[in-house]
Amino acid sequence: MKKRRRPVHLHVMLSEAERDQIQDRMDEAGVRNMSAYVRKMALNGYVLHVDLSPVRELVSLQRRCSNNLNQVAVTANTYGGIYPDDIRRLQQDYADLWGPLSELLKQISEIVAL
Incomplete structure (x- = not known):
């Protein structure tokens, strides 16, 4: 079995409204992967969305x-x-x-x- 690049699991409890708000912000930023989005926001505090x-x-x-x-x-x-x-x-x-x-x-x- 190969080792995971990120072996630490982080569990966060959300209300449905909070999850929906995160999903809305992901959609605005054009991000589909919630794990990547939450990790980016937690580490950097913002996601730059560029209108192309x-x-x-x-x-x-x-x-x-x-x-x-x-x-x-x-x-x-x-x-x-x-x-x-x-x-x-x-x-x-x-x-x-x-x-x-x-x-x-x-x-x-x-x-x-x-």
Whole structure:
């Protein structure tokens, strides 16, 4: 039988309301393992929950920029030239990407400063 990494058992009695409150906080933090959550809270006193929805939007913008760049590259290689509108569209897509990215980095730096 292999040794457990954490061999000490800790038993805590809770009311149903307290358990529900812990479960709600776990859901807010995106944690599924109650043992890991309780251990983290007991040792560190807090769990940092990061809303990644702005990152998802940035990934979507980045994909769109990459697709547009690939289409322009195919056009340039096939026909030997690029239309000025294609270049302007790429520039606009990258501008759309850098604005939210700068804002996200600013928010992250504020969180880290806490």
